[in-house]
Amino acid sequence: MVVLAGVSRVPAAQADPVPTPVRYTGGAYVAMGDSRASGGFFTPTPDYFLGCKRSAINYPSIVALLTLPRHFIDTSCAGAQAPNLYRTGQHTNFGYKPPQIRMVPRDAQVVTVSIGGNDMRWGALVGQCTTAPFTDRFCRHRLNGEAAWRIARMENRVTPALRAIRAKAPRAQIIVVGIGGFMGNHGCWPMVPISDPDVRWMNRVFNRAGDALRRATAKVDGTFVDANRLSAGHDPCNLINPWYESALSRTIAYPYHINQSGAVAIAAMVNGAIRR
Secondary structure, three states: OOOOOOOEEEEOOOOOOOOOOOOOOOOOOEEEHHHHHOOOOOOHHHHOOOOOEOOOHHHHHHHHHHHOOOEEEOOOOOOOOOOHHOOOOEEOEEEOOHHHHHHOOOOOOEEEEEEOOHHHHEEEEEHHHHOOOOOOOOOHOOOOHHHHHHHHHHHHHHHHHHHHEEEEEOOOEEEEEEEOOOOOOOOOOOOOOOHHHHHHHHHHHHHHHHHHHHHHHOOOOEEEEOOHHHOOOOOOOOOOOOOOOOOOOOOOOOOOOOOOOHHHHHHHHHHOOOOO
C-alpha cells in the first residue's frame, strides 16, 4: 500500500496568481518529462525505439488506465532536460524531438511532469561515490558544495519550464513527481556499490532536491509528489520488492531507474494526488 504523506498541493503565492486548476472529470491528461516518465525499461513498441525509450507500461500509461482520460498524450523522452519541455528541441539517437509543450492542449486537465534529474546531473554525484566493498569515498564530506549548486541549477531550470506549462494549460492540475528513491539507508555491493554513510548522504541530497522541486511547483499552484520519501524501503537493496533497478541493470531498466513495480507505485502516488 502506498502512503501519500509525501504528496502535497502547494498553492502559489498571492504575488504570483494563477488560474485555479479544475477538478479532474476525465479530460485530457498529458505526461511530460524524462526517463522517469518514459520508463526506460524495454517493451517491444515503436515508442521505445523512436529515440525516447518510451515504455508501453510506464507510470503515465498506468495513470491513464486508472483515470481513463478522454485524451492521453505522452510526450516524455529519456534524456530530457527542463528546456526540452518548453523552449528547445531534443536530439535523440532517432532524430530531433520538438519541445514537449507543443503537444499540450490548452484545455488539459492533468499534466504530470518528471524532470530535473538531467538538469541536476545526479549521476555525476553517484559516480564519485562508487567504491569497492568495505571502503568509503567520503562523498558526504567532499561533495556538499557540489550537491548544493547542482540542486540550485535544477531549480532555476525547472521553474521557468513549469511556468511555461502553466501558461499553456492554465486550468490543468500540474503534478510534479520528485526524483530519487534509489538510495536507502545502506549500500549493498555490487547492486549499490557505495558506503552506508554515503548512501544515507545521497538520500538526503535527493530530499533537498525534492524540496527544490516543491518550491518550483508552488509557483504554479501545482501538486508535488515526493517520490524519494514515499519510496523509502524500496531501493535496489530490497531484494523482495524493489521499485528501482540497481547499478548492474542493463536490460530491465536503466541503472537506478524505476522498474515496472516502481512504475505501478509511482502511478498510484500520482493517481492519489489528482483532485476529483
